[in-house]
Amino acid sequence: MKPVSRFRPGFRWDDVALEPYKPEDAHYRDVSRQVLFGADAGLAAELRYFEIAPGGWTTLERHAHVHAVLVLRGAGRVLVGEALFDVAPFDRVRVPPRTWHQLRAADDAPLGFLCLVDALRDRPERPGPDDLAALRADPERAAFLRV
Amino acid sequence: MKPVSRFRPGFRWDDVALEPYKPEDAHYRDVSRQVLFGADAGLAAELRYFEIAPGGWTTLERHAHVHAVLVLRGAGRVLVGEALFDVAPFDRVRVPPRTWHQLRAADDAPLGFLCLVDALRDRPERPGPDDLAALRADPERAAFLRV
Numbered sequence: 001m002k003p004v005s006r007f008r009p010g011f012r013w014d015d016v017a018l019e020p021y022k023p024e025d026a027h028y029r030d031v032s033r034q035v036l037f038g039a040d041a042g043l044a045a046e047l048r049y050f051e052i053a054p055g056g057w058t059t060l061e062r063h064a065h066v067h068a069v070l071v072l073r074g075a076g077r078v079l080v081g082e083a084l085f086d087v088a089p090f091d092r093v094r095v096p097p098r099t100w101h102q103l104r105a106a107d108d109a110p111l112g113f114l115c116l117v118d119a120l121r122d123r124p125e126r127p128g129p130d131d132l133a134a135l136r137a138d139p140e141r142a143a144f145l146r147v
Numbered sequence: 148m149k150p151v152s153r154f155r156p157g158f159r160w161d162d163v164a165l166e167p168y169k170p171e172d173a174h175y176r177d178v179s180r181q182v183l184f185g186a187d188a189g190l191a192a193e194l195r196y197f198e199i200a201p202g203g204w205t206t207l208e209r210h211a212h213v214h215a216v217l218v219l220r221g222a223g224r225v226l227v228g229e230a231l232f233d234v235a236p237f238d239r240v241r242v243p244p245r246t247w248h249q250l251r252a253a254d255d256a257p258l259g260f261l262c263l264v265d266a267l268r269d270r271p272e273r274p275g276p277d278d279l280a281a282l283r284a285d286p287e288r289a290a291f292l293r294v
Contacts, residue, residue: 003227005239007218013239036239037263042213044265045192066189070261071154072237080150090154090219092163092183114217116184116263118191 001041011051011073011112021050022059027126027147030056030105039119046119051112052076052105057146060102060135065121067095069103073112076105077144082135084144087111100127100135102145148188158198158220158259168197169206174273174294177203177252186266193266198259199223199252204293207249207282212268214242216250220259223252224291229282231291234258247274247282249292 005014012018013034021031030053037047049072052058060079069078071091078085079102080095087093093113095101105111127135127147136142152161159165160181168178177200184194196219199205207226216225218238225232226249227242234240240260242248252258274282274294283289 001241003230003241003243004225004232004234007235007237007239011237013237016239036217037215037241041215041241042244043192043215043263044267045190045263047215047217047263068184068188068190068194070183070194078151083150085151087151088154090158090160092152092154092160094148094150094184094188096150097189114261116190116192116194120191 011049027059028057029146031058036114044119045116048115048117049112050115051110052103053110054105055107057104058102059124059126060100060145060147061124061126062098062100063122063124064097065118066097067093067101068116069093069095070114070116071111072114074105074109076103076109076111078103079141079144082138082141084140100131104144104146158196160196174206175204176293177201178205183261191266192263195262195264196259197262198257199250200257201252202254204251205249206271206273207247207292207294208271208273209245209247210269210271211244212265213244214240214248215263216240216242217261217263218258219261221252221256223250223256223258225250226288226291229285229288231287234260247278251291251293
């Protein structure tokens with residue numbers, strides 16, 4: 001890795017690949033992934049930049065590892081546990097262990113954010129029917145969720 | 148930690164303390180520190196926001212742990228090893244292990260940046276006379292460095 005990678009228009013970086021969010025998962029829409037500091041960077045954590053296109057969303061999931069998020073671009077809404085939050089640049093979001101979460105971009109703006117995770121982490125879990133029923137008990141959450 | 152901390156004018160966050168860069172070190176000038184995800188966040192790494200006021204600089208140092216930097220605000224210049232780089236938002240900078248480094252803000256702009264480090268890390272080392280002589284062998288580096 002070169003010491004400095006220039007930032008380029010459209011939230012791209014020199015020497016950073018633009019990848020799909022998750023190669024094998026049909027439960028998200030219009031999300032890209034750029035690994036800024038990956039497993040080869042010599043750290044115990046990885047820093048990724050995700051961007052959700054207008055109207056898109058990430059997978060509704062939970063896991064034991066923490067997500068440490070910093071919004072960089074655009075606007076959107078985030079579910080953390082039972083609560084919904086509107087977010088904007090440079091709001092800080094922490095997803096605690098084993099907490100359902102989903103991010104959605106606004107209809108008229110992308111949502112770009114950094115997500116810091118431990119390099120060693122567990123795989124995400126998707127909600128079962130009982131989990132979904134509990135999450136949808138609140139009408140605002142029910143309207144927000146995409147599965 | 149609340150799930151979301153709002154970003155506020157002047158690059159501050161709700162529920163994040165504004166601290167001096169290093170409490171006991173006279174080898175830097177005009178640098179503040181805000182810990183966005185610290186030792187209590189449940190991660191193997193910490194994400195801090197540092198801001199150097201116009202004309203200021205961080206300590207010239209090296210250590211075994213890696214610095215993973217993402218510029219967020221302003222303009223400045225960075226020494227990584229033997230090379231100098233002008234940086235701007237959202238350039239990515241990696242400081243490899245045991246590599247001399249120093250960041251300086253422009254004279255007319257602050258330099259605000261994220262710095263990701265492992266939670267478990269070694270203490271920085273400052274240069275001795277021989278190190279300084281080697282670093283100053285290049286006139287551009289000699290003019291840049293502050294000790």
